Amino acid sequence: MPYTHPPVTLFLPLLMGAALTLGASFGAQADATLDKIAERHRVVVGVLLSGGPFGSIDPSDQTPKGLNVDMAEDIGRQLGAQVELVPVLPANRVQFLQQGKVDLLIANMEWTAERGQQLGFVPTPFYRVGGTAAVLKDSKITRWEDLKGQPVCTSQGSSYVKPLTEFGAQLKAFKSSSESLLALRGNNCVAAVHDATLINPLVADSAEWKDYRAITPELNPAPSVIWTRPGEADTQARLDTIVKGWHRSGWLIEGEKRHHITPASPALVELHDKFQATGA
Known part of the structure; x- marks a missing residue:
């Protein structure tokens, strides 16, 4: 797995x-x-x-x-x-x-x-470290398999590209994680997948990310x-x-x-x- x-x-x-x-x-x-x-x-x-x-x-x-x-x-x-x-x-x-x-x-x-x-x-x-996905709190996405057929943002060259492709996600790859996260907030994708060490502090402590949550377990640790x-x-x-x-x-x-x-x-x-x- x-x-x-x-x-x-x-x-x-x-x-x-x-x-x-x-x-x-x-x-x-x-x-x-x-x-x-x-x-x-x-x-x-x-x-x-x-x-x-x-x-x-x-x-x-x-x-x-x-x-x-x-x-x-x-x-x-x-x-x-x-x-x-x-x-x-x-x-x-x-x-x-x-x-x-x-x-x-x-x-x-x-x-x-x-x-x-x-x-x-x-x-x-x-x-x-492994990856996690930032998604809206009211999203129906609760597990990695739920990303099948969904537009998902990540970074170019990310080690998560391969497993996300295997899950059937429709990837949108950006030059940086900041661009990917901005695309998520602009509703260009249903999830943004990056290192858990980046996503977890954002959704836990940042006011501008209060409407988002992270999914578990970590992807490809x-x-x-x-x-x-x-x-x-x-x-x-x-x-x-x-x-x-x-x-x-x-x-x-x-x-x-x-x-x-x-x-x-x-x-x-x-x-x-x-x-x-x-x-x-």
């Missing part, structure tokens, strides 16, 4: 194996990104800033904020490099990485087998990983050490609370316990 919730630790051997297999195919390129970061003392990170607790623009001072931003800044600190944030969208984030416009992606892009064959990634996930170009084995290994340290110290759990990400992710507790116990 596309909405089951296996423990995130079950994904770790799969992710590690996929990363090692892909890295072996591109060994000659292994040091390119890490060397470049060291030489220029700067790491360029693509981040999604279209709204929500993972990445947005603070209206008070127009600065980027969110858990993805915090992670990018801490990576820079641990690498001894300045951090340059480059805003990306679901429609262009892969191209920005492939074209060398960014060194890394921390951009609400969950791991899938297809993406794992196309790009490199850090084996240890930093989060796990998957590990959230940091993305690199294929073959950047040294970069992936260095970042994997950083991500494991975040879990071991509870830094990500603190960040989740600081940014009011709801509901709290069981995956963070699983990974915190795992890396505290193993010391890996």
Whole structure:
């Protein structure tokens, strides 16, 4: 089923194996990104800033904020490099990485087998998230199967496109989640499907979304990983050490609370316990 919730630790051997297999195919390129970061003392990170607790623009001072931003800044600190944030969208984030416009992606892009064959990634996930749909409170839509034949808004390049298509939804894909949500409010679709970490806070706390609700269970819950170009084995290994340290110290759990990400992710507790116990 596309909405089951296996423990995130079950994904770790799969992710590690996929990363090692892909890295072996591109060994000659292994040091390119890490060397470049060291030489220029700067790491360029693509981040999604279209709204929500993972990445947005603070209206008070127009600065980027969110858990993805915090992670990018801490990576820079641990690498001894300045951090340059480059805003990306679901429609262009892969191209920005492939074209060398960014060194890394921390951009609400969950791991899938297809993406794992196309790009490199850090084996240890930093989060796990699935999708949910924002619908009107008086909507008859209560489960994912109810979207069959219905116009549904989402983002271009979203990992939810495939399962929504399998449910028979008539998709309208937009460049960003903000455009998709605006289309929902304009009655251009009956539901907008995005990460639950974006939708849930909106419908729970925002006055302008008081007439909407989210449906459960989450769609296609998957590990959230940091993305690199294929073959950047040294970069992936260095970042994997950083991500494991975040879990071991509870830094990500603190960040989740600081940014009011709801509901709290069981995956963070699983990974915190795992890396505290193993010391890996």
